[in-house]
Amino acid sequence: MPNAYDLVVIGAGTGGYVAAIRASQLGMKVAVVEKQKSLGGTCLIWGCIPTKGLLEHAHALKVIQEADTWGVTLPEGKPAIDIVKVHARKDKIITGLTKGIEFLFKKNKIDWIKGTARLTGNGGVEVFEGEKQTLTAKEIIVATGSSPRSLPGITIDGTRIITSDEAIHLPYVPKSMAIMGSGAVGVEFASIFRSFGSEVTILELLPRLVPVEDEAVSAELQKAFKKRGITSLVGTKVTKAVVKGDSVEIEAETGGKTQTLNVEVLLVATGRGPVTTGLGAEELGLQMERGYIKVDNLFRTNVPHVSAIGDVITIDGPHKQLAHVSSAEGIIVAERLAGRDVQPINYDHVPGCTYCEPEIGSVGLTEAQAKAKGYDVHVGTFPFGVLGRAKMANETDGFVKIVADKKYDEVLGVHMIGPRSTELVAEAVLALRLECTVEELIKTIHAHPTLSEGVGEAAHATHGAAIHM
16 A cells, blocks of 8 residues: 555654654655755754854954954954844855755655644544545654744744744844843853854743853852853843834833843743644644653553654653754664664763753763762863863853762763853763773873863862863
8 A cells, every 4th residue: 555654754854854764764765744845943944053154253253353363364344143144144054054954854765744633543644635535554753843822921023022933034133132041942042142243131930041041150150250241130030021113011020120121132941841732642632742742761651553653752760851862862763663772861871962062071970969969079071261272262251060979970061151161061871871980081081182181180089189270
């Protein structure tokens, strides 16, 4: 039958398309249902790739603005950003990557069924795109992802009060911007628009920026943001936001005191919610929790032959809405369906990367989390500013911090903020995966001069013997 498959994947984001490719590699006949005009999902089209593209442009502008430091002479005139050209280059990169996924689908003989999917039971998937068609599958993976969400009383109009979906395509640089939320999305856009010239204010309900990170990282980021002219109002609740002409009037409460802010644009970056509307999940009998699909640690739902992965799921214990997590989950499900031996993911070993300036990379337990779990910890911290490579790059803010168990010397967590931390964290992820000790990190030779020396020096510092500090 032409519409019969071993596996139908609903959603072509980083979880869905990776699951489809791996399943095809393992011999399955696979179809992917995707309603977007391009493959790649939120990460490629609306999230990770476009925001990092904008951040790279922001970094390039910074280097040019510091031309004199680098011994480069510029013609008269102040360097400025051309937002039209920025978006053109960003969109060209996205198009190239989505075309790359299309090529991979053809290479792996995966059918892309364009349309919106609805589960009908007994392996049936209805697809709506013009004329309705029905697919049948031995197995189904739901990978519909997430979308930005707002807070009660705040209406997104897409022009003055926006989400990240609008922010990545904003056709101008606003003179002023307020950002609700200081998670990865919030601080990355704060970094972008401050570099481009906006006056930026972050409004965070919790007592510190990037509240999922180690407290020392939060403090360092707030200090770096202050130096860059970004205002951080932590412990602040937004009680009202109303569009008035060409601006947004915001009422915010900090420590019992109310203040009013007027900005050109308010970016709401308070999290993302699951995309399950119209999927037929409840009608099929899928167990749900706050709109998320409940799964076990191998991503099986309560309905036989239906699995779910990525941002749309909830699982016992922590689950992070990250592209690389979705991809890992997709591979596990594909291999499980193919009869391979698979193991649950240890979510404590998932790296977190935030691409603001300075960058943040982290994995494992924070110092506070390790103590709460009863570990007797020892900690080592080493500043990037001491390193020759950091001085050469003129990026000297930040540090590497290692949290370890005193009894067995096992590395429990590594937290870094500073130049290229989103790349350097890979070594830390492997260290935790292999249950590495601090002593083993000390004996690992780090090339000189590199930023990675910060990891080795932090290990030395954990044993109270940093060489260059």
